[in-house]
């Protein structure tokens with residue numbers, strides 16, 4: 001018996017070693033090195049799923065910070081992070097394509113039928129033009145931002161009232177929930193109209209439930225009974241938005257941006273339920289991108305509250321810029337141009353916490369001319385750019401594990417003078433470069449300014465750890481960190 005086990009064990013080891021050898025060899029001579037694995041098919045999938053960022057950092061260290069490849073869930077992924085390599089990849093839009101992933105996500109997460117996902121893709125150029133017009137043309141962007149600042153002021157006023165009504169004139173609540181109520185509600189009202197929120201007061205709770213209780217279940221199309229809460233929340237959200245589409249002519253408070261989009265999609269026969277799924281997509285990940293914006297606002301608040309002296313420095317900057325003398329809609333005159341410290345805090349929060357991946361499918365064998373050599377990428381594999389790797393490269397960002405609020409502030413203003421444009425990539429790049437990046441910065445700065453200029457705020461959780469990544473599902477599943485808000489004495493908020 002022991003002899004049989006020994007022979008069996010020996011054969012298994014030889015087979016595994018053969019597998020490891022065979023499957024680390026790429027077909028193209030100049031493919032990035034493969035990080036070996038003993039696990040057939042799944043490869044590094046489990047380590048990756050446990051903690052993407054740690055996996056990438058570990059693998060990159062192992063490969064001396066050169067591009068590498070790794071088998072993850074049956075597909076070989078090429079991982080790049082050097083700014084020059086990344087720029088070269090974004091130029092190869094024809095053979096490194098995003099369509100397959102977009103289709104997968106449309107169907108899994110947003111609940112599109114396959115037919116509708118394809119139809120939406122086919123007409124993307126025009127609705128995407130509407131997105132970029134409204135988000136990037138300065139005059140149109142200003143219309144959206146002015147409304148957002150006005151709606152934010154209304155949400156802050158509601159918090160004032162809760163503080164006033166409380167026995168000790170203070171509100172103690174989970175910081176993430178506070179940000180969802182302030183930034184999230186103001187954004188929903190700005191884009192989709194006040195009526196949408198009035199008719200669906202649970203809209204943002206459903207967003208939280210859908211992501212917190214079953215994001216990965218939805219992603220991998222797990223049976224509904226396993227993730228019922230999440231599937232049900234998604235259904236309610238799609239129905240709420242479909243109702244908006246059906247009644248768009250009477251919803252005068254919806255933004256012109258969304259009204260224009262709806263008109264266009266209607267003219268192409270896209271059904272209200274499909275448009276409902278699309279508005280859910282725009283609310284979550286695009287067009288208002290709350291899943292990105294809210295965690296960033298929350299994490300920025302945590303760092304500001306935790307860093308000695310920073311609250312006062314931010315307040316001084318806002319006061320010097322004239323914050324108190326401006327009505328909410330006028331804040332566009334100073335945010336973001338006149339608040340460089342807050343801008344640096346924005347970029348540093350994204351650098352440290354953003355964990356987004358740019359993913360492209362290799363649809364034809366490709367040579368990418370990178371920083372100092374060409375890389376061969378084989379058809380059928382996947383290119384991944386995890387921005388976290390670039391963001392933690394100490395050659396680009398000294399002391400990458402430390403949060404430096406002044407890292408991206410000019411030296412002549414007392415900062416460290418790092419540039420963010422080429423060395424941080426939280427907004428992807430190439431053909432899908434996030435058009436919301438300009439509004440997103442104002443969204444966060446408006447939130448932080450609104451809170452700090454109005455309230456004394458402190459963290460009241462006796463022990464807590466600032467989450468490492470800004471993924472909403474990760475943050476929402478962690479123990480809440482509590483903030484205590486009370487009104488500042490003798491200081492006016494925005495006029």
Ligand code: HEM
Nearest residue numbers: 286287288289292293296356426427428432434435436440
């Ligand atoms: C912290 C805030 C944000 C982050 C980190 C972020 C990040 C990203 C990333 C990484 C992509 C590219 C995805 C890909 O290539 O697959 C993207 C695309 C996009 N984002 Fe954002 N985003 C943010 C805020 C916003 C906001 C506030 C809006 C709208 C108001 C927005 C609208 C969009 C749109 C429309 C796209 C799609 C571009 C396309 O498919 O061509 N984003 N965003």
